Amino acid sequence: MIEDSVSVAVVGAGAAGLTAAIAAADTKATLPGRVVLLDGAKRLGAKILVSGGGRCNVTHDAVTPNDFFGNRNIIRNVLATFSVQQTIRWFASLGVDLKHEPTGKLFPTTDRARTVLDALLNRAQGTGITICPDHRVSHISRSGSEFRIDHSHGSMRTARLILATGGRSLPRTGSDGFGYQLARNLGHRVTSTVPALVPLVLEHSMFHAALSGLSQEVELVTIVEGREVDRRAGSLLWTHFGISGPVVLDASRFWTMATHHGVRVDLCANFVPGRTHDDVKAWFLTQVAEHPKRSLTRNLALLIPERFARSLCLYCSCDPQQSMAQVSRIDRNRLLDALTRFRFPVVRDRGWNFAEVTAGGVPLDEINYRTMESKVVPGLYLTGEMLDCDGRIGGFNFQWAWSTGWLAGQSAAGSLPTQSKPPSDL
Numbered sequence: 001m002i003e004d005s006v007s008v009a010v011v012g013a014g015a016a017g018l019t020a021a022i023a024a025a026d027t028k029a030t031l032p033g034r035v036v037l038l039d040g041a042k043r044l045g046a047k048i049l050v051s052g053g054g055r056c057n058v059t060h061d062a063v064t065p066n067d068f069f070g071n072r073n074i075i076r077n078v079l080a081t082f083s084v085q086q087t088i089r090w091f092a093s094l095g096v097d098l099k100h101e102p103t104g105k106l107f108p109t110t111d112r113a114r115t116v117l118d119a120l121l122n123r124a125q126g127t128g129i130t131i132c133p134d135h136r137v138s139h140i141s142r143s144g145s146e147f148r149i150d151h152s153h154g155s156m157r158t159a160r161l162i163l164a165t166g167g168r169s170l171p172r173t174g175s176d177g178f179g180y181q182l183a184r185n186l187g188h189r190v191t192s193t194v195p196a197l198v199p200l201v202l203e204h205s206m207f208h209a210a211l212s213g214l215s216q217e218v219e220l221v222t223i224v225e226g227r228e229v230d231r232r233a234g235s236l237l238w239t240h241f242g243i244s245g246p247v248v249l250d251a252s253r254f255w256t257m258a259t260h261h262g263v264r265v266d267l268c269a270n271f272v273p274g275r276t277h278d279d280v281k282a283w284f285l286t287q288v289a290e291h292p293k294r295s296l297t298r299n300l301a302l303l304i305p306e307r308f309a310r311s312l313c314l315y316c317s318c319d320p321q322q323s324m325a326q327v328s329r330i331d332r333n334r335l336l337d338a339l340t341r342f343r344f345p346v347v348r349d350r351g352w353n354f355a356e357v358t359a360g361g362v363p364l365d366e367i368n369y370r371t372m373e374s375k376v377v378p379g380l381y382l383t384g385e386m387l388d389c390d391g392r393i394g395g396f397n398f399q400w401a402w403s404t405g406w407l408a409g410q411s412a413a414g415s416l417p418t419q420s421k422p423p424s425d426l
């Protein structure tokens with residue numbers, strides 16, 4: 001079998017891989033050989049197309065290391081090398097203008113993820129990258145200064161290898177975690193991987209299904225083995241299976257990580273964010289004094305959505321229609337506890353098919369953050385979601401993919417010896 005030989009091979013044509021390949025091809029127009037982009041999927045960019053509800057939340061106007069989980073020193077350095085401003089300019093150079101939303105999220109002005117994918121693919125084709133869909137990589141080995149890549153249509157050799165195989169989220173897009181095996185075979189460690197930005201399933205007996213579709217502001221606290229590890233406020237969405245919405249998705253990694261390690265984890269809510277148990281108790285007593293005949297639900301609806309107030313009353317075995325004056329002290333205390341210290345009966349997360357990202361992966365300290373080159377295997381570069389770094393909701397995960405991809409592509413191509421351009425008449 002004749003083996004193809006290329007200068008830079010990128011495995012995985014998602015956000016990070018496309019960026020890496022383009023950066024490599026753009027860095028050296030005089031590369032001694034080709035840049036090849038291999039992907040197991042027949043159709044490229046499935047995850048970009050479904051992202052941001054089909055609009056692709058490309059980045060965020062303020063990206064800091066605190067928006068990520070992982071080694072924040074390394075994350076800071078990577079983000080500084082290819083910043084949000086560079087990302088915005090880079091997308092503009094590809095013909096994609098981005099607009100800011102009041103939340104700080106940036107989307108293409110067309111509101112279509114397709115615009116982002118098409119621009120990346122057009123640029124990749126325009127720079128002469130050989131794009132190979134339906135080329136699933138099954139094995140990679142190193143011999144001398146080269147890598148041999150076995151894929152579903154044969155094999156190839158390359159001097160520089162960029163791994164951009166993603167994590168385990170949404171496996172039907174092709175990111176099924178096999179990339180970790182490739183990295184391990186080459187000598188890297190991989191930390192435990194768990195779903196992140198994932199909805200949570202509640203005990204069947206809970207009232208969530210009756211509230212399906214309702215969204216409300218809450219403060220969520222995650223407590224692992226009695227220690228608070230995360231506190232955040234935001235929008236919670238009740239669903240037919242349990243809870244979702246930005247605040248739940250952002251907090252979910254702490255629940256999945258603790259559960260994976262077999263330690264006790266409690267997810268608790270204050271449904272009156274910004275107010276303590278005592279604040280709400282004082283408010284409640286004032287309401288009893290001022291509006292003794294008003295119904296309990298109507299009164300609670302001043303603080304929380306009425307549908308939720310009704311469900312919460314029933315959950316606490318309180319008659320929602322009783323007047324404020326009729327609420328017994330025991331009922332009141334149960335209600336106040338449920339309002340401000342509610343413990344969600346989480347039974348499981350919704351799994352990889354519903355997770356937006358992967359927490360865990362190849363440790364960042366095995367990578368040179370200036371180049372994304374492996375410290376373990378010279379000539380190997382690692383990018384994107386396969387690394388042990390996950391961001392919160394808001395465009396941060398794509399920013400990680402663009403930054404690491406660009407850095408790896410540029411460094412991989414830049415490290416190759418230059419070949420002078422052949423005369424144009426040859």
Ligand SMILES: Cc1cc2nc3c(=O)[nH]c(=O)nc-3n(C[C@H](O)[C@H](O)[C@H](O)COP(=O)(O)OP(=O)(O)OC[C@H]3O[C@@H](n4cnc5c(N)ncnc54)[C@H](O)[C@@H]3O)c2cc1C
Nearest residue numbers: 012014015016040051052057137166174384385395397398
């Ligand atoms: C529903 C959903 C919505 C999201 N929305 C947003 C959003 O709006 N904003 C945001 O910032 N983030 C969002 N994310 C997260 C974001 O999409 C990912 O963090 C990002 O796509 C990761 O990019 P990547 O290139 O590292 O990996 P991926 O995009 O997963 O790409 C990996 C590629 O490698 C290929 N591959 C894997 N194994 C092999 C193999 N053995 N051989 C060949 N090819 C292989 C796969 O086919 C795939 O194409 C969303 C995720 C999901 C699931």
